[in-house]
Amino acid sequence: VSCVDVGIDVGGTKILAVRLEGLEVADTERATTPHDPARPAGEPTADSALVAIDALVARAGAIRADAVVGIGLPGMVARGGELVFSPNLPSASGADLTSSLRVRAPELRVVCENDADCAVLAEHHLGAARGEDDVIMVTLGTGIGGGIISEGRLLRGRSGFAGEIGHMVIDANGPRCPCGSRGCWERYASGAGLARLALEAAHAGRLPTIVARRHGDAYAVRGEDVTAAAEEGLEEAVALMDEFGWWLAVGLANLAAIFDTGVFVIGGGLGRPSTHVLPAVERHLRELVEGGERRGSIRVVPSELGERAGAIGAALVARERLR
Amino acid sequence: VSCVDVGIDVGGTKILAVRLEGLEVADTERATTPHDPARPAGEPTADSALVAIDALVARAGAIRADAVVGIGLPGMVARGGELVFSPNLPSASGADLTSSLRVRAPELRVVCENDADCAVLAEHHLGAARGEDDVIMVTLGTGIGGGIISEGRLLRGRSGFAGEIGHMVIDANGPRCPCGSRGCWERYASGAGLARLALEAAHAGRLPTIVARRHGDAYAVRGEDVTAAAEEGLEEAVALMDEFGWWLAVGLANLAAIFDTGVFVIGGGLGRPSTHVLPAVERHLRELVEGGERRGSIRVVPSELGERAGAIGAALVARERLR
Numbered sequence: 271v272s273c274v275d276v277g278i279d280v281g282g283t284k285i286l287a288v289r290l291e292g293l294e295v296a297d298t299e300r301a302t303t304p305h306d307p308a309r310p311a312g313e314p315t316a317d318s319a320l321v322a323i324d325a326l327v328a329r330a331g332a333i334r335a336d337a338v339v340g341i342g343l344p345g346m347v348a349r350g351g352e353l354v355f356s357p358n359l360p361s362a363s364g365a366d367l368t369s370s371l372r373v374r375a376p377e378l379r380v381v382c383e384n385d386a387d388c389a390v391l392a393e394h395h396l397g398a399a400r401g402e403d404d405v406i407m408v409t410l411g412t413g414i415g416g417g418i419i420s421e422g423r424l425l426r427g428r429s430g431f432a433g434e435i436g437h438m439v440i441d442a443n444g445p446r447c448p449c450g451s452r453g454c455w456e457r458y459a460s461g462a463g464l465a466r467l468a469l470e471a472a473h474a475g476r477l478p479t480i481v482a483r484r485h486g487d488a489y490a491v492r493g494e495d496v497t498a499a500a501e502e503g504l505e506e507a508v509a510l511m512d513e514f515g516w517w518l519a520v521g522l523a524n525l526a527a528i529f530d531t532g533v534f535v536i537g538g539g540l541g542r543p544s545t546h547v548l549p550a551v552e553r554h555l556r557e558l559v560e561g562g563e564r565r566g567s568i569r570v571v572p573s574e575l576g577e578r579a580g581a582i583g584a585a586l587v588a589r590e591r592l593r
Numbered sequence: 594v595s596c597v598d599v600g601i602d603v604g605g606t607k608i609l610a611v612r613l614e615g616l617e618v619a620d621t622e623r624a625t626t627p628h629d630p631a632r633p634a635g636e637p638t639a640d641s642a643l644v645a646i647d648a649l650v651a652r653a654g655a656i657r658a659d660a661v662v663g664i665g666l667p668g669m670v671a672r673g674g675e676l677v678f679s680p681n682l683p684s685a686s687g688a689d690l691t692s693s694l695r696v697r698a699p700e701l702r703v704v705c706e707n708d709a710d711c712a713v714l715a716e717h718h719l720g721a722a723r724g725e726d727d728v729i730m731v732t733l734g735t736g737i738g739g740g741i742i743s744e745g746r747l748l749r750g751r752s753g754f755a756g757e758i759g760h761m762v763i764d765a766n767g768p769r770c771p772c773g774s775r776g777c778w779e780r781y782a783s784g785a786g787l788a789r790l791a792l793e794a795a796h797a798g799r800l801p802t803i804v805a806r807r808h809g810d811a812y813a814v815r816g817e818d819v820t821a822a823a824e825e826g827l828e829e830a831v832a833l834m835d836e837f838g839w840w841l842a843v844g845l846a847n848l849a850a851i852f853d854t855g856v857f858v859i860g861g862g863l864g865r866p867s868t869h870v871l872p873a874v875e876r877h878l879r880e881l882v883e884g885g886e887r888r889g890s891i892r893v894v895p896s897e898l899g900e901r902a903g904a905i906g907a908a909l910v911a912r913e914r915l916r
């Protein structure tokens with residue numbers, strides 16, 4: 271057996287692990303993300319990750335020493351691998367999974383990276399952004415994650431924290447964000463943002479059918495009600511998704527002005543339900559970005575690798591940095 | 594005579610040309626930026642640039658064929674050198690100075706680049722950002738220009754347009770911007786932004802002393818009135834400059850989250866008058882940026898090269914790309 275390439279994507283609710291052979295997913299393993307506030311940050315996560323790694327390694331007919339493991343984490347991951355801040359995964363915020371796994375399995379080679387950084391590498395190598403040198407991956411989940419490839423290279427920044435695009439302020443007097451600021455992009459264009467827009471629209475009387483389906487309780491309206499109704503073609507839901515798409519375009523236009531990006535790849539849990547608004551997002555983006563008509567076309571495309579992008583990319587990170 | 598390195602910074606009102614020897618400015622030449630709407634875009638600029646080049650080359654005891662010339666331009670400069678869009682230098686918007694100069698002086702080697710991209714190279718090589726790998730230069734003039742060095746390399750983007758940070762939207766429902774969008778950063782934190790903040794404050798009764806100096810005419814209050822009064826220590830002016838500094842910090846915090854930047858260099862015409870608010874900007878930035886206390890310190894420092902940064906950097910671009 272030669273090297274076994276394993277990638278793990280740790281999300282707020284689930285863990286997905288893959289084994290890559292070349293650029294193909296040869297095997298997968300799933301688990302629920304453990305949360306135990308009584309234990310040190312990241313320890314339950316390290317346990318679950320090791321179970322998944324061992325299963326994939328064993329089924330490959332290999333041993334731990336053959337494996338290189340990449341782990342994608344939601345938050346600010348330092349170049350040394352520590353997850354220094356993770357508003358959306360507090361049970362692992364501050365964790366050093368590389369060290370935790372080294373204690374459990376010293377023969378294992380492990381590297382940690384931000385999950386959206388992993389995802390953009392995957393889309394760049396084998397997904398929606400093949401052949402593109404200037405790509406930004408935008409993962410729409412509870413928050414907004416970002417992975418940036420500029421002139422063919424993953425942008426990491428001084429300490430490894432580059433790509434925290436969800437906390438770009440786009441509305442300086444807007445709603446409070448848990449990060450401490452106001453009007454961050456992810457207060458509008460993420461899952462949490464859609465939920466907020468939906469609640470406001472419900473209370474403003476702009477979602478009468480959806481509120482009626484919730485037995486008249488505007489407080490009960492969820493983002494999922496809107497995405498599902500928009501897919502059915504319900505006009506009030508389509509209108510709200512257009513508003514959501516406009517907010518998405520505001521942030522993309524900022525990034526396009528800053529990076530001169532050619533393609534944005536939209537992924538994460540809200541990526542698929544957002545697919546049908548992406549043509550409108552492209553149009554808004556062209557209107558919003560400085561010198562829009564003088565730029566080449568800027569594409570906004572859905573992720574091709576879907577929920578597996580992060581895990582595949584984590585395996586690619588391991589392959590690049592550990593082998 | 595070996596190579597003669599010439600750099601030219603073309604601004605809205607003046608042209609500054611330098612000749613570099615090593616990393617020292619050996620000679621300079623100045624002109625007023627010509628504007629002649631009756632002639633094709635950039636033609637008057639090419640004439641003036643050639644006069645300056647010839648003067649520097651002659652005083653160096655050289656001929657045109659010995660010279661490599663870099664030209665820094667305010668706006669979106671394509672990789673091929675064309676100034677495709679320049680809201681603040683409309684008389685040269687659309688100009689291809691490389692071609693215009695080739696017609697006039699075929700033996701001259703010329704390269705064009707965005708002026709703030711030139712400035713950041715200069716500050717990185719021999720100014721305020723020596724030894725830093727992750728630097729953003731912010732030039733505060735009529736608008737806001739940006740030059741970005743990420744992991745030691747100048748960020749250019751797909752077509753060369755990267756770094757248009759002034760048109761990052763930070764207040765989606767804010768005032769209209771000539772670029773077509775709303776609430777762009779340069780509507781707040783540039784010379785034009787300060788002028789707007791000053792007029793609003795004057796009309797709101799927050800600048801009584803300055804309005805009195807303008808004989809009670811709130812419409813007559815200018816940004817320069819505020820910067821001058823703030824340097825004297827006039828409290829109402831200091832308060833407005835603090836507000837200006839907060840808006841400056843909002844954009845810097847966005848860039849710090851996106852790039853994980855270590856140092857921001859503040860230059861341009863409003864750079865020097867802003868120097869005394871930079872410590873406050875650093876504090877606001879730390880409060881605004883996600884995970885602020887978990888990051889290394891982020892420095893906000895004044896340009897060391899001042900008004901010569903762009904011209905020096907243009908010469909460095911010529912040296913790097915043409916020699």
